[in-house]
Amino acid sequence: MNETMTNVNFLLFDDFETLDLFGPVEVLGQVGSFKLNYYSLHGGIVLSRQKASIITNGINEADKKGILFVPGGQGTRIVINNTEFMSHLNSLANESTNCLTVCTGSALLAKTGALKGHRATSNKIAFDWVKSVDPEVEWVEEARWVVDGKFYTSSGVSAGIDMTLGFVADLLGHETAQKIADHIEYVWNSDKTKDLFCRKNK
Secondary structure, eight states: OOTTOEEEEEEOOTTBOHHHHHHHHHHHTTOTTEEEEEEESEEEEEEBTTOOEEEEEEGGGSOTTSEEEEOOSTTHHHHTTOHHHHHHHHHHHHHOSEEEEOTTHHHHHHHTTTTTTSEEOOOSTTHHHHHHHOTTSEEOSSOSEEEETTEEEEOSTTHHHHHHHHHHHHHHOHHHHHHHHHHTTOOOOOOTTOOTTOGGGO
């Protein structure tokens, strides 16, 4: 593999939310220096909540120094209690150069303790459950996405696209991120502090 390539490791589980994954995949796939990889606990086919299937490799094959990406979805309620999965997630989160989560993926990350003392956000509908996983996280309800060190966490579903564009902007510049948004004909909500779906704004 070209030494200039950066591995992006998507960690999947059954019943993940489809757009949580494929929205950011569309964005990150536009960056030529990223190599996109898909992993699950034991490898094989993983089904999203909407029954989209994706072939994955086993989690042991992941480059731990890459960029870790964790979607959310209904499956988080099950996998959060899987000690083997959570142990691997903990290791990957600790060693990754950056860690991005969408929706209730931040609950999984919080369960490892990695977000303790950090600012983070999540899906606003599931916000109370996510907060209960680790009250020592500084949960930010108003944000579309939150950046705290190497951790990027977003609100629900489509917010993952906004966060991923923000991540690209932080790495490669706002102009590059905007070009990607224009290319995929997406109206980028580029202000991470504003979330129209926040309960406080309704």
